[in-house]
Amino acid sequence: MTDGGIDVAKDPCVEHFIRYLQSERNASRHTLSGYLLDIGQFVRVIWGPEAKPPFRWNENDRFAARRFLVEFQKHGNAPTTTARKLASLRSFYKFLEREEYAERNPFGGLRAPKKGRKLPNVLSVGEMVRLLDAPMKVWKRAQKPGQPAAEPAQEYAALRDTAILEVLYSSGARVSELAALMVGDVDLLSGVMTVKGKGKKERMCPLGGPACKALREAAKKAGDLWPESQKGRGKPVFLNQHGRILTTRSMERLMKRYLAEAGLNPNFSPHALRHSFATHMLDAGADLRSVQELLGHSSLSTTQIYTHISAERLKKVYEEAHPRA
Secondary structure, rough: OOOOOHHHHHHHHHHHHHHHHHOOOOOOHHHHHHHHHHHHHHHHHHHHOOOOOOOOOHHHHHHHHHHHHHHHHHHHOOOHHHHHHHHHHHHHHHHHOOOOOOOOOOOOOOOOOOOOOOOOOOOOHHHHHHHHHHHHHHHHHHHOOOOOOOOHHHHHHHHHHHHHHHHHHHHOHHHHHHHEEHHHHOOOOEEEEEOOHHOEEEEEOOOOOOHHHHHHHHHHHHHHHHHHHHHOOOEOOOOOOOOOOOOOOHHHHHHHHHHHOOOOOOOOHHHHHHHHHHHHHHHHOOOOOHHHHHHHOOOOHHHHHHHHHHHHHHHHHHHHHHOOO
């Protein structure tokens, strides 16, 4: 839907509203254009495409407001778009009320349509294997004859990056939790680590065999390069090329590099490994409560999104494999 060419900016009330947004709200040109578009579309729905300013704003009631929103839903607009239209017209009418151009705000009590919950990005088991193998593939390629000799810190980076990816997938931890991980938080004998999640709540995360092996190898190399880095429980587990703590942002950047190496979508974030951990656990038969505890979710409803992913995957397999799907 467009505004049908109606020049709503010539309406005295709209003109006053735009001046208010510019002077008191310091609104950008993009924001002003959005308001004019939404108000113009409202005018077109209520008074038709041939309507001319000034418009009779005070005539509209809640039925007119609902009619406008329903019109957008009928045209297949996303709930987020309809919600934005509602917010725009509600703000406009709030201004009209304040300036006594209108006696009531017909959009005041209306609720935005429910937004559909977006399913998170998940890698398949095969894709995860390719990603986990990527750091060492990059390292081995750099060791081929004719390539410049690699520095010791580069070997550590390959071992460290393998450990980061293995631990993210093995534990379902957040990347921020991994960046804050200290030597004393990891028990490789028991195969567990303690992380501090949201609200500073601590939880235990399991570490599989490959993750423990990768952590040992990275720690040994770090100890060779920076002997003091592994002495003391308060030392960071993951280090940068200078032997200092590796930041969350650096972890996000290195993941993009390895996604490209593995031929995967480079827009995936480290959080995709947390999503993959939960989905693969449920696919293999883990119960929802256990996955909730492993992820550190305070509400079971947050964890239930992964059951939808598993159902979608089953449907896809069915549609691809069943002759009468």
